[in-house]
Amino acid sequence: MFIDIVAILLSLGLLIFLAYRGYPVIIIAPLVTILAVVLSGGALLPSYTETYMTNAANYIKTFFPIFLLGAVFGKIMDMTGAAASIAHSIVRSFGQKRAILAVVFACAALTYGGVSLFVVAFAVYPFAAAIFKEAGIPKRLIPASIALGAFTFTMDSMPGTPQIQNIIPTSYFGTDAYAAPLVGLTCTLLILSVGMWWLERQRKKALLQGEGYGSHHKNEPEPIDEKTLPSFWLSIIPLLLVILFNFIFSRTPLSVRNWYDPTILENTYGIGDVGTVVSNWSLIIALTIGILAAMLINLKKIRLTLAQGLTTAATGALLAIFNTASEVGFGNVVSKLPGFSAISEWVFQASDNPILSETIAVNVLAGITGSASGGLSIALELMGSYYLQVADTMGISPELLHRFASMASGGMDTLPHNGAVITLLAITGLTHRQSYKDIFVLTIFKTAIVFLLAIIVSLFI
Structure with a gap:
């Protein structure tokens, strides 16, 4: 049994290490899977074709x-300038003091309006850099500020968020995004209160030390001509439509x-419980409506580059889902x-209460894989x-x-090997040494708050 446990832990360790080193998960996940199977004395080819590939598919x-x-x-939203317009309007309306x-x-x-985390980072960074420089706030705090807004509560806690971390549990529990x-x-x-307390504490500390924005930074953004951006009220319409229609098709008589x-659903399509697909279906329609509305904001501007933009989006979507599917297969x-039974007793059965057990399991696995969705x-x-049983x-x-599974996924996932963290630091031209402490x-x-809520809720059910 010892070698069986070692086989699993070794394969997990290699997955973390190689992902952190930048190797593609699509390739390394099946390789470490093979290693785990071989060391455990399992059947290699059936494990790969019938278990790994079937579940990934x-x-x-x-x-x-x-x-x-x-x-x-x-x-x-990025191509039309709508995302940048929303970011610019909000940042400027709050002003330097906030x-x-x-x-x-x-x-x-x-x-919360449905824009992907990576697009958010690209859209907000230029305006964040400008207002941080004007306010004399260290640039090193920009990644943590973006992470608090994009990687935490709107990703998995706020009811109705269309981010994938809030949609995945619906297929397992027959729930919806709300x-x-x-x-x-x-x-x-x-999360918002505690996160803002910490970031403001760091800002004040830097102010007392006379740190300022800093100089000789990499990847300083070029100034954006505000006159070329669409209006805020026009830009926000697609976001509102996604939120509105997602709700309408999830929780109203028009669901x-x-x-x-x-x-017909059960006999023809094998859907025994329509609740497992409602969130997917409603979000598919809502996002489609949002896409059409976003295109109409500035169709003339994106007409010549639309094909290239769609290709880029499709490529990114393929990479993202195949990475996650590879981890699911693993x-x-x-x-x-054989060794999983011993590990599962510790991870999955750490508590008799399913909410606490689930919270621990999801958080540990999100930290191991460096991926909330994975x-x-x-x-x-x-x-x-x-x-569920x-x-x-x-x-x-x-x-x-559903809610605790979703919230727990956005905890230890943002360890240093997380892809979103690495990308965010690359966008802002900063390093782990400069900025990761505040993200950590x-x-x-985030992890402590979710566990605290899980314990409190468990005491009253």
């Missing part, structure tokens, strides 16, 4: 439309839940290995049905399972 089948439409929506809060709110507005709104809003307020005969193979998908693929016997709402503190705060 199932994940792609379920979530590719969301990845693709989300990437296209973000790219169109520069950090302005950046956080700009990121939050874009993320699950457990009170818990989600409580977590949102706590896609009521569009088709349940008998997790499913690992779950079939860790979340692996945990729910392996244990989602178990958590236990919760049902204890009278716990599936909505709570926010990571600890």
Whole structure:
């Protein structure tokens, strides 16, 4: 049994190390999977073709439309200048005295409206750099400010957010994007309050030391001609449409839940519980409407570059979903290995309460993989049905399972090897040494808040 456990831990360690070193997960995930199977004495080819590939393909089948439409929506918002207009308007309206809060709110507005995290970072950075320089705030605090607005509460806590971390649990628990709104809003307020307290504390500390914005920085953005940007009110329409129609098609009499005969869905398409697909269907429609609206903002401007932009978006979506699907395939193979039973007793059964157990499992796996969606998908693929069964016997709402799974995914995922963190630092021209400390503190705060809420909720159910 010892070698079986070592096989899994060694493969996980290599996955983390190689991903951190920049090797593509699409390639290294099957390689470390092979290593784990060989060391465990398992059947190599069946493990790869029937477990790894089958589960990776199932994940792609379920979530590719969301990845693709989300990437296209973000790219169109970027190409038309709508994302930049929203960021500029929010940052300028808050002013120098509230520069950090302005950046956080700009990121939050874009993320909650359905714009991908990477597009948000690109759109907000030029205006963040300008207002931080004017206010004399160290540039090293920009990544943490963007992370607080884009990588935390609007990614997984706020009810209705269209980010993939809030959509994945719907397929496992039959919930929708608005699950457990009170818990989600409580977590949102706590994260925002504690995160802003820390960043303002760092700003004041730097001010007392006379640090200022700094000089000789890399990747300083070129000034953007504000006159070329569309108006704020026009730019925000696509975001509002995504939010509005996602709600309409999820939780009103017009919900896609009521569009088709349940008998036909089950007999023809194998959909026994329409609740498992409602969030996907509603978000597909909402994002499509948002894309069309975003294109109409400045169709003349994007007409000549639309093909190139769509190609870039599609390429990014393919890379993102194949990376996550590769991790899902890896997790499913690992779950079939002999050593997994011992590890699962520690990770998945750390508590008799499914909410606490789920929170621990998702957070640990998100930290291991360096991916919120990857860790979340692996945990729910392996244990989602178990958590749902236990919760049902204890009278716990599936909505709570959804919300805590989603919130837990956005915790230790932002360790140094996280792709979003690496990309954010590259965009801003900063290094881990310069800026990661504050991102890590926010990571600890986020993780602690979710665990605290999980413990409190567990005491009252």
